[in-house]
Amino acid sequence: MAAAGFFNRFMALRTATFVLCFVSMLAELQRIDHSVNSDSLRFLVVGDWGRKGEYNQSKVALQMGRIGEEVEPDFIISTGDNFYENGLTGVDDPAFEESFSNIYTAKSLQKPWFNVLGNHDYRGDVEAQLNPILRMIDHRWLCMRSFIINAEIAEIFFVDTTPFVDKYFTHPGSHTYDWSGILPSREKYLSNLLKDLDLALKESKSKWKIVVGHHTLRSAGHHGDTKELVKELLPILKANEVDLYINGHDHLVQHISSLDSELQYFTSGGGSKAWRGDYDLNKEGLKFFYDGQGFMTVEMTTTDAELIFYDVFGNVLYKWSTSKQAYKAI
Template identity: 50%
Template structure:
């Protein structure tokens, strides 16, 4: 099988309160309604597949979904791949096969998608066959049958964004989970003092990019995000508070767009201005992204954060930006591949794999 080389690409309560004075029939109705609500809440908690752990899904008043996982599993292994959904083409299937092969040894607990899940224009609806053609029918390996936690990319916004967020997709493939903003908490060790954790903070970066809002740009599905500035302010406030209150040993933030990148898209200035200061202040350890179709590791002197690009899930070889500055660049691989992570309470190890499944770069961080 030959590796395909391409150079061009176009650029998604319980009822609370008290019963005071009411008729007997009305009281019984409220009691019945409250009982139904209890059953629904229990069903939501039990519905999400366990995959050997315990997942709890809840929705707050702003609609942000929080997923928490509580399970002793030290070390934790997971993989990240972005920019993949092309019905297996452009070596998507080959990358998937290599991920499965590596997963046999690493025993992934879950996988993370860094966005641009379905090319070129996202999903057309919850019944779009592209979901199976680009996801279920490609990532068929035994070691990839784990939860997939996804963020949205700009290509996903060209279609029906709400379809990717709909729980109906979970009925089509129980591995799938996608949200605008959510958290994933994984226990590494338990102790009398609470143990140690790694916490993931998933954020939708697409609305930050000014270009997508211009009239000349291809239409985007902005439902639920207007007014824009109010949405962005609320999003950043929620993330800042979540990072600040986290007791995790490792804090990993996942979004689609890079903060810094030497790839063809380059830095995302809106994220440098608005997101990066929060990540620095709240001491995030990693920012993980896709968007540029390459593999990168950047560690600049002016930030304690390691910037990890894992956007090599399918179409790649797009070249570097016109004027690369190479500030803090430890790796730039202009091709297909993926990354894997091994996390303990004191050590975080990242391996970069190319399309052939060979390790091309490694990162070791310690606490």
Template identity: 40%
Template sequence: MSLSRRRFLESGAELGAVSLLATVPARAAEPGLRFFVIGDWGRDGMHHQRAVGRAMAAAAVASNPAFIVSAGDNFYESGVTSIHDPQFKTSFEDVYAEAALHRPWHVILGNHDYRGNVEAQIDYTRLSHRWQLPARYYTRTIAAPGGGAEIFYLDTSPFIRKYAGTITNTAGQNPHAQRAWLDAALTASTARWKIVIGHHPLYTALGGHGHDQPDMIAAFEPILRRHHVPLYINGHDHSMQYVEMTGTAYLTTGAGSHTYQPGPPSRAGYCSGDHGFLAVSLTAQDIQLDFVDIRGRNVFAKRLTA
């Protein structure tokens, strides 16, 4: 079932000083903006990480995505230690080495990244021609026919209360400020499509304890509903899932390396333990969503219409 037109109507206003917080323009794209999203991948090529990378490279040759999004948990088990950590080479540069994958990677942080040196991942942006993590949370505005898109990249680990005082060190972060930033940035956006991406899910097709994230629902669902955000994408759960809840499509794409077999969804939607990634295509009229597995097969497709 497609989301209704009313849920896609969006208003614009002046953001003012808030826009100074890491709002970075992206390159213009051809009609039919395409991008890929891969999550939970950084395992030195193991657990099918290389196979997913090869499938993504083949798809990139065919469809020429404007950029690739990493939905967090970039390096297992405990992030990186510095900008010279060998994992940048063994888990990223060497695995996604095909020429078709040498395009901008818009990166966010996951909970495993918070076990290491987060600032090193931000600073690696200066050393890499494709790794782009300018701040812990930021936006990208993409020009395209029909009004383009704006993607809001979140830093979700500080919102998960159980991480406080653990190895996942989110101390010193201010989730209230991030929520205020997102609310103001969505209000100011004049893009045709507003898409939010974070590491942790709100709702999943599996539902229930351990899959839905009550902390995330409490923090972000009111904002997503108020601004009629049609699409929220996340990683964290090592699977590929789709579900529609309260007017928003929620997609989990955490199958970049290690996965598990989740069983059938408890809600109307899709759920699979296949290894793979998400391909997104935007036009002025619709959003096309495709989960692609390591054999290059489209295992699930959904079109959201305006």
């Protein structure tokens, strides 16, 4: 029986790996349709969380579940750094269940989780997080390098931001990064990604365009602006009238407003370890900043959107709302 179980798991792994590779060859940005059953779209956003429940990860998860009962989310978004400190070692790494399945146990969180990779995830076996076999362990998990969720009211474009950052290649320090699928042609990988994203945004007919990445574009926190993304990614977002850029990386929650477009920057990276104490409250366009743990909810209709930050105790920290009708009146 044990041998049969091992064989079945091995064959499932081979099949899942083949499917993953086949999808990757088809397109850089796979589109996934996720229909909603109402006239509004609701989801939660959390980032920088995977610490086996430590650093208040379990407490944030508890409040996500409680707020989730009220919000009834269609899905949850992770902004990356899913497993600390060094990603997963493989598809059989117990950290997957210890930091994910065993932590986010609330009934309201038993929805699809759409995940991007962070820099800490790249320090482990990247292909493990991308491998569909993890969905056999926990059906909620979906992680790809870059992809699109078509949720009718909004299209959400997930972007693999880590390969943009030069220092991970030129000055990695004591860390080792898994660049399989990126090297030896990093430039080609990034060029294709930007081209595919630009085309997908241009072709989008959605009322709302949201881009999700791990790294900051604008931030008053420790990491500040990511200069490579400001140079390469930001012009595409502005040219295609993207509404929201949502990220993690800085372990906090914040809102920065663009001064030359309608683009709004939201950081939701407070899923576990936080309170670094290194920030710039004079940051241009800064609307809200909280150097602590928390998460975000998003609710949208075809005309209106409301985003709310909650802290580790489930208290409302900040609310922001906007209207497409207001944009047209400007």
